[in-house]
Ligand code: NAD
Ligand code: UDP
């Protein structure tokens with residue numbers, strides 16, 4: 001009897017690296033597949049000595065033939081600056097990547113998890129967003145490569161499920177933050193923390209009244225594992241329902257870092273959703289899951305990570 005072999009695509013990214021770590025802790029064999037577009041070997045370097053861990057450079061838009069028991073499909077850049085850098089590749093990663101991983105799941109009879117997103121709700125007309133809300137997405141805007149790509153991936157997951165009986169799990173992930181976010185990732189939490197730690201202006205887009213709900217990475221990974229082990233196909237919202245304005249976030253980061261940084265205003269990007277907050281009733285009832293780590297505590301842990309990284313990088317003269 002071999003131990004359960006799990007494929008994690010995008011495993012060298014922010015969320016993927018924490019997932020690989022958790023699965024190894026739980027005794028699984030982990031095959032991490034990544035093309036290193038936004039991920040990095042450094043994110044999983046501490047796992048390399050584990051004989052149950054294997055890292056392969058591969059782009060999921062090409063077929064992959066491996067023997068696995070479970071698949072977590074996370075491959076896809078998550079930050080607007082990265083997914084808009086090469087939008088056609090973003091669509092291919094979401095659509096061709098999903099087809100290849102579903103084909104792999106079909107052949108190996110592996111259960112397959114899809115990292116979908118709150119972006120499927122677009123700029124929502126319903127607040128907070130329950131899973132049966134169908135969303136308000138601009139199909140031709142600059143965010144569409146990601147939003148529509150993820151929507152099409154969900155379609156593929158449910159069609160492979162209905163047509164071929166593939167055993168799927170679909171999670172809709174809301175904004176998540178924590179250590180190992182890319183420092184130049186452009187996402188709001190990493191931007192604000194890096195700016196505050198460097199004493200640079202904190203860039204607030206628009207008037208800062210738009211809202212987001214931020215989930216700490218450890219809470220999210222617990223939700224992934226619970227969904228994978230449950231009988232619920234999904235989609236299931238996973239996120240922290242505590243809602244903050246982006247301005248409140250900026251003030252909290254400045255306060256926690258004790259930074260002299262001031263807030264500066266920049267234009268609001270096109271199609272930037274005005275509000276976002278998950279309705280997590282389904283995750284609560286079917287997974288018994290809810291986030292445990294409040295924003296202030298999670299931010300403090302994330303600030304400690306970036307502080308160490310920036311100080312180390314500064315000492316080595318690279319930032
Ligand atoms: P990330 O950018 O850190 O990780 C994505 C990983 O996928 C990177 O390691 C990247 O190199 C890899 N990748 C990209 N294209 C690939 C390809 N074609 N083939 C192989 N590997 C590829 O982002 P993350 O925050 O860890 O996000 C992971 C997943 O979760 C993504 O699918 C993202 O859409 C989803 N998600 C994240 C959030 C969040 O707030 N972090 C919210 C919603 C959904
Ligand atoms: N595929 C893969 N690994 C596998 C099996 C399939 O990458 O182990 C890819 C293959 O490229 C195929 C896609 O998944 O094009 C979809 O597979 P499916 O069996 O659904 O369709 P078909 O093979 O008929 O195209």
Ligand code: UDP
Pocket residue numbers: 079080175186187188189191192203204205206210212246268269272273
């Ligand atoms: N944002 C900001 N300053 C920044 C980066 C982002 O005010 O330096 C805003 C952005 O306009 C959005 C929110 O913060 O309203 C969250 O942005 P992020 O890119 O992190 O995630 P998403 O928009 O995909 O939820």
